[in-house]
Amino acid sequence: xxxxxxxxxxxxxxxxxxxxxxxxxxxxxxxxxxxxxxxxxxxxxxxxxxxxxxxxxxxxxxxxxxxxxxx
Numbered sequence: 001x002x003x004x005x006x007x008x009x010x011x012x013x014x015x016x017x018x019x020x021x022x023x024x025x026x027x028x029x030x031x032x033x034x035x036x037x038x039x040x041x042x043x044x045x046x047x048x049x050x051x052x053x054x055x056x057x058x059x060x061x062x063x064x065x066x067x068x069x070x071x
Contacts, residue, residue, distance in 0.1 A: 001023070001024050001060075001061075001062065002021055002022070002023060002024070002033065002056065002059070002060065002061040002062070003021070003022060003023075003024045003061060003062050003063075003064060004019065004020070004021050004036065004053065004057075004061050004062070004063045004064065004067050005019075005020065005022065005064040005066070005067060006018070006019060006020075006039070006064070006066050006067060007020050007022075007028070007029075007032065014042060015041060015042075016038065016039075016040055017038060017039040017040075017041070018032070018035055018037070018038050018039075019035070019036045019037040019038060019039065019048060019053075019067055019070070020032035020033075020034065020035050020036060021033045021034045021036060021056045021061055034052060034056070036048060036049050036052050036053050036056070037049055037053075039070055046070055048070070048071065053071075
């Protein structure tokens, strides 16, 4: 099953998150199928490609609660 979730990047105490589509069987640090956007909590900046997100949801991808809050 495909999930749309956050992947943490950045340095300690300065997180940066990517919004990615991944196979749920992959490890947390596994390679994503597609990068859909990002979230910078320090600057409160969110960028999401809505077209790509909707395309994955139509294919049956499940959105995690954390990403659902950002949308």
